[in-house]
Amino acid sequence: MRMKCGILLIAFAACLSASGTHAQTPAGIPDKAEECDKRAAQEKVAWAKSGPHDWVASDFNKQRVETGQTWCHIWATNGYDRVHKGEDFGRVFLTGDGLHPTLGSIVPGSGLAGGLALNLDYAAKSHPVRFSGAVEARGSVNGFWEAGGTLNLLGSGKRLDDRHINVTLSAIHRELPQLTFFGLGNESSLANQSLFGLSDTTVGASGSIPLPKNFQILAGIEGLWAGPQAFHGSTIPSIEQIFTPANTPALNTSTGYFVYGAGIDWKYPLEECLQCWYKTDASAVFRSYVEGTGAPYSFRRFDVTWIQAFNLFPQARVDLGTFSITGRLLASFTSTGNQVPFYLQPTLGGTDINNVDVLRSYRDYRFRTPNALDFQAEYTHKIVDPLGLLLFYDVGKVALARSDLDISHMKHSFGVGFTLRAGNSVLFKLYYAWGGPEGSHTTYTGNTNNFAADSNLRGVF
Amino acid sequence: MPNDKIKHIVVLMMENRSFDHLLGLLKTEIPDVRGVLGNDYFNQTTAGATMPVTDGALYQGQYIMDPGHDFTDVYMQMYGVPFGTPATQPNMSGFAQSYEQQGGNPADIMRCFQPSQLPALSGLARQYVICDQWFSSVPGPTLPNRAFAHFGTSFGRLDMSPDYFRSKPSIYQRMTKANKRGMIYYYATWSGTLGLTFLLSDQKRYFGLWGDFQKACSNNSLPDYSFVEPAYCDHAGVDANDQHPDHSVQAGDSFLQAVYEAIRSNDQTWQSTLLLVVWDEHGGIFDHEIPPMVSHVDGFTSTAPPFAFDRLGVRVPALVISPYVPAGIVDHTVYEHASIPATVTEQFLGPPITSSPYAREQYANTFLHLLTVDQPRMERPNFGAATPRAAAAMAAKPQIQPKSQAGTPVSALLSNQVQEVYDLLSRNHPQQARDLHPSSVKTEQDASQFIGKAMATIHPEAAQAEGKGKG
Numbered sequence: 023m024r025m026k027c028g029i030l031l032i033a034f035a036a037c038l039s040a041s042g043t044h045a046q047t048p049a050g051i052p053d054k055a056e057e058c059d060k061r062a063a064q065e066k067v068a069w070a071k072s073g074p075h076d077w078v079a080s081d082f083n084k085q086r087v088e089t090g091q092t093w094c095h096i097w098a099t100n101g102y103d104r105v106h107k108g109e110d111f112g113r114v115f116l117t118g119d120g121l122h123p124t125l126g127s128i129v130p131g132s133g134l135a136g137g138l139a140l141n142l143d144y145a146a147k148s149h150p151v152r153f154s155g156a157v158e159a160r161g162s163v164n165g166f167w168e169a170g171g172t173l174n175l176l177g178s179g180k181r182l183d184d185r186h187i188n189v190t191l192s193a194i195h196r197e198l199p200q201l202t203f204f205g206l207g208n209e210s211s212l213a214n215q216s217l218f219g220l221s222d223t224t225v226g227a228s229g230s231i232p233l234p235k236n237f238q239i240l241a242g243i244e245g246l247w248a249g250p251q252a253f254h255g256s257t258i259p260s261i262e263q264i265f266t267p268a269n270t271p272a273l274n275t276s277t278g279y280f281v282y283g284a285g286i287d288w289k290y291p292l293e294e295c296l297q298c299w300y301k302t303d304a305s306a307v308f309r310s311y312v313e314g315t316g317a318p319y320s321f322r323r324f325d326v327t328w329i330q331a332f333n334l335f336p337q338a339r340v341d342l343g344t345f346s347i348t349g350r351l352l353a354s355f356t357s358t359g360n361q362v363p364f365y366l367q368p369t370l371g372g373t374d375i376n377n378v379d380v381l382r383s384y385r386d387y388r389f390r391t392p393n394a395l396d397f398q399a400e401y402t403h404k405i406v407d408p409l410g411l412l413l414f415y416d417v418g419k420v421a422l423a424r425s426d427l428d429i430s431h432m433k434h435s436f437g438v439g440f441t442l443r444a445g446n447s448v449l450f451k452l453y454y455a456w457g458g459p460e461g462s463h464t465t466y467t468g469n470t471n472n473f474a475a476d477s478n479l480r481g482v483f
Numbered sequence: 484m485p486n487d488k489i490k491h492i493v494v495l496m497m498e499n500r501s502f503d504h505l506l507g508l509l510k511t512e513i514p515d516v517r518g519v520l521g522n523d524y525f526n527q528t529t530a531g532a533t534m535p536v537t538d539g540a541l542y543q544g545q546y547i548m549d550p551g552h553d554f555t556d557v558y559m560q561m562y563g564v565p566f567g568t569p570a571t572q573p574n575m576s577g578f579a580q581s582y583e584q585q586g587g588n589p590a591d592i593m594r595c596f597q598p599s600q601l602p603a604l605s606g607l608a609r610q611y612v613i614c615d616q617w618f619s620s621v622p623g624p625t626l627p628n629r630a631f632a633h634f635g636t637s638f639g640r641l642d643m644s645p646d647y648f649r650s651k652p653s654i655y656q657r658m659t660k661a662n663k664r665g666m667i668y669y670y671a672t673w674s675g676t677l678g679l680t681f682l683l684s685d686q687k688r689y690f691g692l693w694g695d696f697q698k699a700c701s702n703n704s705l706p707d708y709s710f711v712e713p714a715y716c717d718h719a720g721v722d723a724n725d726q727h728p729d730h731s732v733q734a735g736d737s738f739l740q741a742v743y744e745a746i747r748s749n750d751q752t753w754q755s756t757l758l759l760v761v762w763d764e765h766g767g768i769f770d771h772e773i774p775p776m777v778s779h780v781d782g783f784t785s786t787a788p789p790f791a792f793d794r795l796g797v798r799v800p801a802l803v804i805s806p807y808v809p810a811g812i813v814d815h816t817v818y819e820h821a822s823i824p825a826t827v828t829e830q831f832l833g834p835p836i837t838s839s840p841y842a843r844e845q846y847a848n849t850f851l852h853l854l855t856v857d858q859p860r861m862e863r864p865n866f867g868a869a870t871p872r873a874a875a876a877m878a879a880k881p882q883i884q885p886k887s888q889a890g891t892p893v894s895a896l897l898s899n900q901v902q903e904v905y906d907l908l909s910r911n912h913p914q915q916a917r918d919l920h921p922s923s924v925k926t927e928q929d930a931s932q933f934i935g936k937a938m939a940t941i942h943p944e945a946a947q948a949e950g951k952g953k954g
Contacts, residue, residue, distance in 0.1 A: 055786060055787025055788060055789070056567070056787075056788060056789055058787070059554075059555045059566050059567065059787075059788045060565075060566060060567035062555060062566075063555055063559070063565040063566040063567055064565070066551075066565075066584035066585070067529075067565055067584055069584060069586065070529050070580070070583045070584040070586075071529060073583070073586065075586050077547045077548055077586060077587075079586070080548050080585060080586020080587070081548065081586075083586065084548070084549075084585060084586065088553075092642075095642070095787050098787055099786065099787050103786070103787070105644075106640065106642060106644040107642065107644070107787065108644075109644030110642040110643050110644045113643055113644070143547075143729065144544075144547060145543035145544040145547070145729045145730075145731070146543070146544050147541050147543070147544030147545065148544075150542075150543075150731070150733070152543065152717060152722070152731070154717060174717075176717050176720070176722060177720075177722070178542075178543060178722050178731040178733070178734060179542070179722075179731065179733050179734065180733050180734070180736070180737045181722075181734075181737060182737055182740060182741050182744070183741075184714070184721050184722055184724055184734060184737065184738065184741075185720055185721060186720050186721070186722055187720070188719060188720040230719070230720055232720060238720070291694055292694075293671070293692065293693050293694030293697065294671045294672055294692045294693075294694055295691065295692050295693075295694035295695040295698060296690060296691050296692055296695055297691060297695045297698070298694070298695075298698075
């Protein structure tokens, strides 16, 4: 079995499959399973006789034959067995090498998005290097789309701890036609809600090198091109109708950057364990954004994240609860005369452009400045697997000046929700959040693309 | 019979490699192993070209096309005819054609690893017990075979949907009922476990991660029974180490060593543990042993594809490792994956014939009888391998070559092989060794003749069989 990690998707496949016991067999599909298998065997023989073929073509052919065979099995079986055959079809259709459909969202506000992903693996014969590549394109019901590809190079070979050098090359373009903007600062007004579009393209390489004592070095270089646009297709005003370049840096200006950076990451314990009572994951990364067209928008950014998780009942035979605290600091530095373009500034509130949710009772992208500080406390508790209870409390603030990054005047949110888990991973969250003067927010996070990432379908986004 | 020295049974189940592929060439140094010598078995391609079994297996990059191992593929591999064509007796002649039909190179499916390429596996094989008649339970893919390891049956299933683990009396639940503890240790949350629905129902009762296993070994707190799963996919700087084609076999060999080292990290753990290392199925790769019929079927059958579960699948590598097994012996007992819960049952729950729920497990051979040593053996295997550079060179170049070049100077690697064969000959047949002089080997042809003469003494039966390929 190839790509067994994709097995998490199989439950979805069962839903997609026809599981009725009296469904009509479609034309051209045998009603006996043995005939399905005979036909698949004949197709394989025919492929061998028509060869030789290159491995990519053979990969596609294999997927085609197996998709047809497993689809045929669905119609050649009945009852509960048909559900199993549906799961088997889903495994072939949604996972492994080849072309697969994807479903999910792109960024908050994009609406449901769907597309296709092409996944291919390759391992070098004479060198201990492994390659995995993915090309993916998705469009959403609200006109958002993104397309891109990644190529991951992973060191291989003999290491008792199985930690290797890892390099990822990627190229991604996004068209995000309607993002919300409320102005800069921690006290921006909800009444100033406006819309803008953003096009961005990144081409880069990033990597990690394992070090002793659970440390690893992170490094990367990237070309980044980004440009804002007006959006007039709504009753909500477009950004330039409310804001000006004087209070919104690079409001009408596209920018192009050479980005380079490095950092360090530390995990303790290094290996995941279910019975450990705590887990630490800390990272600090420094990046320099050098604007290449001469526009005054060069800056540097320091990004620190600390995640401390506590398993409250490590010896319990069931997973009773996990409490985690996350702290994030993001500070920007500019030389005299330079500013950080508004569309490259971090946001707090709802969910941000990287699908990270902080201050969840507020609107998506609610607070925006070059600097941000936030803390989150979350408690998850099993109800009946796979359902879990989620309680959380978020505090955070954004700051126009680094000197304002303190714990005064922080916004806060708290909430309750449900999680859907597979094993130790939270795949979906549905929650209701409140706190602060701007009401409440009900939302969900998670999509099949997150599944894809967790299940090694190598989602690009 | 239960063994009172054993408090823990650990099973490491790797992925998709056949016995001949990983351990077959150990026959060159341990004649009792029912393996291969190279060029002694062959398959034919669709066009009739001969594909001999040979060395030259690579750590990765050789099976970019995953060799087929669904039921219908294995039918072709075992019987030499496409599924749907009636056949009565397997002859193991269809591996090359099956892989050709996948779009792969049929020569690659016949390749085997030299023992020196797999220092952990070979080192453990020399030091403990090789089970050379361990067959996968089903001539099919991963999940039905793993189901036999967990339940003693696959409930009539041959496909890859994961529902085996729901509401069925697995060995873990049976252990719990008897106030014993059985756990599955999977590598990481991103890798996942093939016991998925267990995971959803009662995660911490039955599951731990690789980090938990290491900790339990070092603290001497292993549960009675542990089933260890490797990493099934690459992830952020971690190499998939399950050995599934085309994952790195070298990474898997390291993981095998890591599991052994974890158990050796605490003497009390080591002195109370029985470790089985086994592969779930052959992954479409050649093996020459014909899988036997099943003595007692359990009544479950499959309709799609039709199968009565009356024949075992292709042979897989298996090692039994414990301080209480003798060094370097080969066990020819027929085992299958139902032997795993049967052995755990025999050790902790009672006689399988009365304590196991399904016939396959009730009648499966167990491996506790291999524990014949009274005092715990504390010596360590020699994991010394060829240097990484030599190993890479060995991996990149087949050593058993049907035809040697007459004037080509012998390589350092081949020279080493000559010396290894000579050492073996000197140990086992010192009188005949006097007639051979490794220092006189100057060319590849010399080497070929030297090795041929030596092997004719070491394995006369193989010399007779050479050229008379099976199937």
